[in-house]
Amino acid sequence: MIFREAVYYQRSLWRSSCVILACLMSVCFANLQYSIGQSSKEPIVEQAGSFELPMTIAASCTGSFNNFYGWYVSINSSGQASVQVDTPGKTVRQEFRLADEIVRDIRQITSTEGFFDGPNCYGNIVLDGSTQTLTIVVGESCRSVQIESLTEFLERENSQSKLVDLVHLLRILEIVRGCFNHPLAVESDIQNRGRIALIEQKLAKAKRDAE
Numbered sequence: 001m002i003f004r005e006a007v008y009y010q011r012s013l014w015r016s017s018c019v020i021l022a023c024l025m026s027v028c029f030a031n032l033q034y035s036i037g038q039s040s041k042e043p044i045v046e047q048a049g050s051f052e053l054p055m056t057i058a059a060s061c062t063g064s065f066n067n068f069y070g071w072y073v074s075i076n077s078s079g080q081a082s083v084q085v086d087t088p089g090k091t092v093r094q095e096f097r098l099a100d101e102i103v104r105d106i107r108q109i110t111s112t113e114g115f116f117d118g119p120n121c122y123g124n125i126v127l128d129g130s131t132q133t134l135t136i137v138v139g140e141s142c143r144s145v146q147i148e149s150l151t152e153f154l155e156r157e158n159s160q161s162k163l164v165d166l167v168h169l170l171r172i173l174e175i176v177r178g179c180f181n182h183p184l185a186v187e188s189d190i191q192n193r194g195r196i197a198l199i200e201q202k203l204a205k206a207k208r209d210a211e
Contacts, residue, residue, distance in 0.1 A: 053139030055107065059176045061188040063130030068186035073176055079103055085185045096180045106175060107138075109168050116141040118165045123148035132173055132188065145169055150195055160206065163199050170196050 054077035062070035069088075075081040079098040084091060109115070116138075122145070125131075129149040136143055147169065157163060170192040177189035 052107070055103070055110070055136065055138045057106070057137075057172075057176065058133075058135040059173060060133045061130060061173070061177070061186055063186075064128045065130070065186045069184050071177075071182070071185040073180070075176070081179065083180045083182065083185070085182055087184050092182070092184070094180060094182060098179055102175060102179060106136075106172055109172055110136055110138055112168060114161075115165070115168065116143045118143065118145070118169075119162065120144060121146045121148070122162075122166055122169070123150045123153045125149070126151075130186075130188070134169060134173055136172070147173075154195075154198060154202065158206070160203060163203055167196055167199050170199075 056077055057075040058073070060070065060072045069085055072084045072086075073081060075098060079100070081096050081098055083094050083096070085094075120143070126149040132147040134143075134145045134147070147166075150166075174189045174192040174196070177185075177187070177192070
């Protein structure tokens, strides 16, 4: 009797050991499969700057123009844009989309060191003058700028950092205006190209004088 109980106990212990061993082998095999699967995959590497933060833009040009009218543009983070032109007695809206290379050009300008820390106003308000506004949001960074008449400003301003910053802003406004075609919207991009040329000439002269 005692012998039979001992044999039964040994068999039960052996079965339990087999079950435990089988479970351990299953776990080890599963871990081995996971390790092999993971090692066969390319490692995931997050590179700094590879993620493009969402960017939105609002721009406008208003004032007194001969036979032309002011415009307001809004651009969302996917590059979809709309322009509003306030003509006498009628508001005209037009939809358009920014090409990828244009978005990249604007992003490149906004990535300039200190871009979002620059002044929020350039120029002086004059009678019958024009006002340009630009608001750019990239991720958590935001900048709003108002640009008035630049004639007096360009005559007296000698700060290279401000002049370079102003070129960046005018370049973005030029790019935005060049993205849509409306016969009644003032062609501020032509004016801005002329202003950029004047500033670059002034910067080049200052560089020559310093040499």
